Amino acid sequence: MEAFAALLGGFETALTLQNLIFVFVGVLLGTLIGMLPGIGPINGIAILIPITFALDLNPTTMLILFAGIYYGSQYGNSISAILLNVPGTASSVATTLDGYEMAKRGRAGPALAMSAIASFIGGTLSIFGLVFLAPALAQFAIRFGPAEYFVLIVFTFTTISALTGKYFVKGLIATGIGLVLATIGLDPGTGVPRFTFGQLPLYDGIDFVSATIGLFAVAEVFQLLEQSRVGGEVRTKIGRAMVSVKEFWESFWVMIRSALTGFLVGTLPGAGATIASFLAYSNEQRWVDKEGSFGQGDVRGVAAPEAANNASVSGAMIPLLTLGVPGSGTTAVMLAALLALNLNPGPLFIQQQPDLFWGLIASMYIGNVMLLVLNLPLVGLFIRVLLIPRWVLVPSVAVIGYVAVFSVNSSVFDLMVMTALGVLGYLLRKLNIPVAPVILALVLGPMMETNLRRALSLAQGDATVLVGSPITIVLWIMVAASVILPIVTRKNPLASASPAAESRDEEDAPPLND
Template sequence: METLQLLMSGFAVALTFENLMFALFGAFIGTIIGALPGLGPANGVAILIPLAFTLGLSPETSMILLTAVYAGAMYGGRISSILLNIPGDEPAMMTCLDGYPMAKKGRAAEALAMSAIASFVGSLIGTIGLIMLAPVLARFALTFGPAEYFALFMLAFATLGGIAGKNPVKTIIAAAIGLMISSVGIDIATGTQRYTFGVLELFEGIDFILAIVGLFAISELLFFMEEKAGAGRELIKVNKLSLRPKEIMAAMPTMFRGGILGFIAGVLPGAGASLGSFVSYTLEKQYLGKKGNFGEGDPRGVAAPEAGNNGAASGALVPMLTLGVPGSGTTAVLLAMLISLNITPGPLMFTQNADIVWGVIAALLIGNVILLLLNIPLIGFFVKLLSVPPMYLLPIVTMVAFVGIYSISHSTFDLYFMVAFGIAGYFLRKLAIPLVPVILGMLLGPEMEKNLSHALVLSDGEWSTLFATPLALGLWIVAALGLILPYVVGPLLRRRMQNAANKTPITD
């Protein structure tokens, strides 16, 4: 009953005219970002962060805008998968397997509509799961002490391989870079300057908003300039929509199963939407067996992965809001936004910032309806957008990033720093070093250091206190498993995904 009352208060926040308009804007822009191959939700949210500061939005409105962008980008990824056979982002890869064959058969509109409905169902299931699970997990997390929180942060770093890396060494290098950057500035405990080199702007540390916009948005622009500038791509012609209610109802059980599986995958730190999409598709294919013609244009082959990856997107918000540990790369960016707004994600957020938490959750529910209403009638618009050459879109993205960052501090030093991070991000990506661990190291480093110091002070420097309680010990065991399993199970999982993808080759 208390949860229902809190949700109603969240709707009171989300349904104000300003928040509703920004939710609509975010959903629309997010769908466009998701539809453009290569951008994805993490880059989309990073690009829009400066806009929130430029417009001087309140914390509630800022988070509603960025969450709507996140949800919209998850919807939009399916468009290029179906029409171009190019996934908008990694979770949309499985949608290519049946979406593109449907489009080649002249059923592109049906595939797009089915994927939009499946995205709605999956995201709705994930949001309901978030409403039910998040408060319970938040109350449990209130029992954590500094040793348990330090173990939790170690768990977050241990599961980074599942979020962002195929190579454990490179993932560890990226996390170490992030932790090193987080130590720049004046040590609060001792007052000692660390790695400031006498530069006044570094005394307060490096603003992770600069790092995020540089590493994600600016580096993406550099990649676009190198690889993707030029003419738009030739699209498959989209026919008039003729999806029958009977086909939707036949795929509804698939959507429900995919949404539930996706949510479970999203809640697990390090699993994310890619696993949700893959598990939903492969298990549905095995479940239906000879009743389906997966890989040949089966509508259920479109519904399963779309429900899975959108369910996982909502599930990934659970550990971020309740524990302050991001469940995916995009939620790591959202976590940075919360911290920049002087809001500490974690169990206390549900009491100290309940209006933001429940406003965002209510906005997710509203945003799903907005996205469904946008994505079906505006199919033609989003399709035409894919033919626009990136060379015309790049100046707009660049302008938003630079104006937004300058509006935060009115410092040209910040602009230079952002460009420096963009160049660094470009070379890190060239070396196949993932960016998400860098951001996570910057975000969690200060809190990790503070909890370690606090735990050692309380125990008079006794390191065994980090393993003293059953909860802390359990988290260390899970962290060890999280470090090992992605590199044992991961190659097998990727091999199966590649085998499935080879049935419908994905073009470059």
């Protein structure tokens, strides 16, 4: 078909020596930057933009470089998520759930390898989806109005509360805490300050990087300190560096389904990658997690979010390139770069700049391949990070975290927010309240509120708009299901299958006195 022919033309553009070199450089730089705790793709691209502009490349090559950096830093984030339990971006939070558990059990190698492979499969499938489905998907994305977004985000919350951690109620509480934190700042609709207590730095709300480093890195420092004094030093072991064939096949359909989820969700402009990774994780948990091993280091728990968030990258490119609307924060930065180069993504982009469009798609594919080729051999190297003695590793991570937070606003206030959230994160962990829903709510909460109010505004106060379209109705049914099912199936399925899990499960224990 015509699209395929154009894609081949794109490969021709992409496979020139210069472009290949720049894909490689981009992926490499992106991975290195993304590996640093707290520095996500957006920061990575933002940090590297001045250098790329100084190189004065032609637009296609520059876009190719950006795509490489984007993919690279997405993968780099998985590295710090898995090895250090510090996600660099919201879409890596789901990876920490099983990835870090695997690392703690000496299976960091398979986790990293699976992350690379799942990312590759997710990215590849979605690029083909992009080629063949871009116009149709643009149509689908348009049907998602504010009401639909609102329900989608509610669904993400209920689904994640039900599935992260062992207790539904605690997941809900975590979401609630995150939502409380999310409302701090200027009100998006009216500009009125909320819960800022007169502090000017709070007007922008709690910054994502401060929250991530605080809730994950700082809290981790406290927890590690406690463990090393109370529980005895946990000797970190490193196992093999690759997934076994068995693990790969077990995860195969997980990856395919997650890639599909990721691609579809990624086309929705907004927080595609984050929602995609969590939805994929929770879907797969529902489908394949028979023994309750998700959250204890199940390799499929790494495969699902990784496939989904890479698939969503191509998905996010669709609104950017077909509608001129960025599908994620990172594509927003790319949009800025495109505009600076005098290119205007939008409905006519494909017709006016076919070389650029298809060249970009082809190089995204090459970037994917490059990621796999580059990183699989390096997994053995990356896991050596775990061998660094704790008294060096922990302070290093803390310092880099400080740099990451400080680099946002050069603000000591942000550092204090980070520290306070670190204390909160530690307390939450002690109380067995999952941290992932907190950060998810912090990221998606404002979007949920904005969309709710926008929907009501457009309907002039008529609340039936929230159940107005088939999409909203389907989503509400899914919300109800995700809330009712955990309550109805209260008898924990872990109890019979796995004795170890049973001793941890105290849901049916008699009232506690402490």
